[in-house]
Amino acid sequence: MSESDQFRQYAEEALLWVAQSKTEVEKQLLLGLVLTWTQAAVVSDALANHTYLPAANPLIPDMRSHAANQ
Numbered sequence: 001m002s003e004s005d006q007f008r009q010y011a012e013e014a015l016l017w018v019a020q021s022k023t024e025v026e027k028q029l030l031l032g033l034v035l036t037w038t039q040a041a042v043v044s045d046a047l048a049n050h051t052y053l054p055a056a057n058p059l060i061p062d063m064r065s066h067a068a069n070q
Contacts, residue, residue, distance in 0.1 A: 004044035011037035 001009075014033040021027040045051070 002044075002048070004041040004048065007037050007041035007044060011041065 011034050014030055014037060018027055018030045018034065021030055
């Protein structure tokens with residue numbers, strides 16, 4: 001299994017955890033984890049294929065400050 005496939009598997013597992021999350025904060029944090037693993041897979045593929053990736057913009061807000069206020 002390639003590194004990018006492993007990262008995608010981690011993202012799929014985290015997505016299953018989202019469905020089981022008990023709070024909105026937990027759900028948002030897990031969705032952030034899904035995004036992180038998915039981005040890692042894309043970068044891994046790009047590195048393996050020597051493909052240029054433009055600088056990434058955050059797709060979701062940083063939930064750390066939100067979680068700390070709960």
